[in-house]
Amino acid sequence: MRRIDALGITLGVFVAGGLLYLGFQVSGLDSQSAGIWSQALLVAGLIGWLVTYIFRAVGNKMTYHEQRRKYEDAFLQKRLDEMTPEELAQIQAEIEQERQTQV
Incomplete structure (x- = not known):
């Protein structure tokens, strides 16, 4: 993976987090709940990626x-x-x- 690819993925994750936050706010959640849910989904995605990374590294x-x-x-x-x-x-x-x- 090139450095520009890593930067693009990082930017994409931040944009996805912002879009999740806005989506939760539009769906009726207050800003605090929308922030918590968007962070929870991003952390769950990070943990999921980490698990797949560990399996790939071990295997x-x-x-x-x-x-x-x-x-x-x-x-x-x-x-x-x-x-x-x-x-x-x-x-x-x-x-x-x-x-x-x-x-």
Whole structure:
């Protein structure tokens, strides 16, 4: 995420809070109740986002982890494509030998 994106999201959250406040006032709540309800909804949204962030961080589903995994997969695929059929056969034989010794 770029810095301008983060600033835009922050501005959007503040605008959404103001619109919620005005919406509650238009719907008939006094200014104090409208402020409390708009803040409560914004805090609930923040807590919800925080929970999803924690699950993504713990589950390694963050953008960095996904980019790294894709890079490693592409790197290994490139190395595999560069190998000769003899080298591939040798590696496959080694893998089969290791499987047999594990059983």
